[in-house]
Amino acid sequence: MKKMINNPDNIVDEMLNGMVAAHPDYVKRVDGCDVLVRANGSQGKVVLISGGGSGHEPAHGGYVGKGMLDGAVAGAMFTSPTPDQVYEAIKAADGGKGVLLVIKNYTGDVMNFEMAADMAADEGIEVEKVVVNDDVAVENSTWTTGRRGIAGTIFVHKCAGACAEKGGSLAEVKAVAEKVIANVRSMGMAIAPCTVPAAGKPSFELADDEVEIGMGIHGEPGTHREKIRSVAETTDTLLEKILAEGIYNAGDEVAVMVNGLGATPLQELYLANLRVSEVLAEKNIKVAKTLVGNYMTSIDMAGYSITLLKLDAELKELVNAPADTPAFVQV
Structure with missing residues (x-):
């Protein structure tokens, strides 16, 4: 470590x-x-x-x-x-x-x-x-x-x-x-575990060609493990589960968050976001706001999560309202 x-x-x-x-x-x-x-x-x-x-x-x-x-x-x-x-x-x-x-x-x-x-x-x-x-x-x-x-x-x-x-x-x-x-739903995935400093070893093990779908932000087990695929295919898997909730429908507006888990390059998060935008456009779901970055991490875990928030007029105004904090500034 x-x-x-x-x-x-x-x-x-x-x-x-x-x-x-x-x-x-x-x-x-x-x-x-x-x-x-x-x-x-x-x-x-x-x-x-x-x-x-x-x-x-x-x-x-x-x-x-x-x-x-x-x-x-x-x-x-x-x-x-x-x-x-x-x-x-x-x-x-x-x-x-x-x-x-x-x-x-x-x-x-x-x-x-x-x-x-x-x-x-x-x-x-x-x-x-x-x-x-x-x-x-x-x-x-x-x-x-x-x-x-x-x-x-x-x-x-x-x-x-x-x-x-x-x-x-x-x-x-x-x-x-x-x-x-x-009105908010999320799902994540990991390509590599995090290491809690006091433990001194990874919280779980993944083979070099494996990913964990649906794991938690403390390294809890997800839905399954699978061979690593493209970011577009993996994003499709996460979005499919989120959209199956039945909350997000054609004509809706949403806020999107593509959240890094600590060790995922911003470059890869933008690739995931590209696929999110494509899928939502195909389903006629309008993206009113997008956040891409490290917002809730898991120490040094490699992976990302996707979050969708369905907006009405009130939530759209509030999600776009000014904020000024160390990690989130919006004018």
């Missing part, structure tokens, strides 16, 4: 300090916690808090800023943050208008965020929560009951964050988040 690190036990702590050093106008760290909040606070608006295990950067700290998140909680590598850490994030970010927790559907995350919400409620803080489950690959997996939450979570941050930024109530912000969750 070759990694540019110091001590594997200190990666999250040093990473967060490095983020603050790089982006002091955006984020500050809560003392004694693996939590980032907006540098200038979030008074007078509904606040959004998300997070999970580290290793998915720029998620989630990279999305703390205007138009997206107000706080992000970083657990240990691929490990849910503790209820106490989430609770500290809620207290630090609370602007007096209520808090929405955006949780990816992993058993530990759901349990710990819910416990933190109860702790905050005991302190008189109004907290609501939503659970993102956009991965169509498998119904249940290693760490979940039900579908996993993956890159579609970024669209929840974007749309709900925009609603909060323009003064939406907690009920309105939650309703937007739930609308995104109902």
